[in-house]
Amino acid sequence: MQLSRLIFIPLIFSALLDGMANAQDWPDLNHYRQANNIKIILASILPAQSFSWKPDLRPAADILALNQLIQSYSRSEGLVFLDYHSAMVNDQNGLAKSLTKDGVHPNRAGYEIMEALAEEALAKAKR
Numbered sequence: 001m002q003l004s005r006l007i008f009i010p011l012i013f014s015a016l017l018d019g020m021a022n023a024q025d026w027p028d029l030n031h032y033r034q035a036n037n038i039k040i041i042l043a044s045i046l047p048a049q050s051f052s053w054k055p056d057l058r059p060a061a062d063i064l065a066l067n068q069l070i071q072s073y074s075r076s077e078g079l080v081f082l083d084y085h086s087a088m089v090n091d092q093n094g095l096a097k098s099l100t101k102d103g104v105h106p107n108r109a110g111y112e113i114m115e116a117l118a119e120e121a122l123a124k125a126k127r
Contacts, residue, residue, distance in 0.1 A: 005038040006041065006122070006125055029079060033077075033078070033079070039126070040079045040125075041079070041080040041081075041082050041118075041121045042073070042080070042082065043082040043083075043121075044067040044081070044084050044085040045063050045067055045070075046063075046084055046085060047060065047063060047085050047093055047094050047096075048104050049095075052102060063085070064093060067083075080124050080125045083117070084117060087113055088114075096110075
């Protein structure tokens with residue numbers, strides 16, 4: 001029996017803070033994919049309006065921009081893009097209140113949505 005080889009890469013907002021906002025700074029994922037015959041899923045960053053530990057930061061617009069970059073990069077490199085953001089965002093570009101207690105981390109309902117979306121992405125990657 002041959003097992004599928006798959007890498008799932010969920011991105012977090014700290015990637016932006018750590019200087020990962022430019023695709024040219026990212027590792028050559030397509031090279032890894034081709035050299036190792038693997039499939040790669042890149043997941044979007046969850047929406048957030050603010051962080052309690054960094055109250056002066058308003059990340060919503062940066063998260064939107066970075067997610068657009070991740071999606072574009074995924075398309076251009078033949079990677080599967082998993083869009084958590086669109087399914088979990090509220091009208092103020094934050095995490096929907098029904099899906100979180102603190103506006104940043106998902107609750108059970110949030111993780112249930114994420115699980116269903118991840119299963120869809122896995123199925124797509126296996127095709």
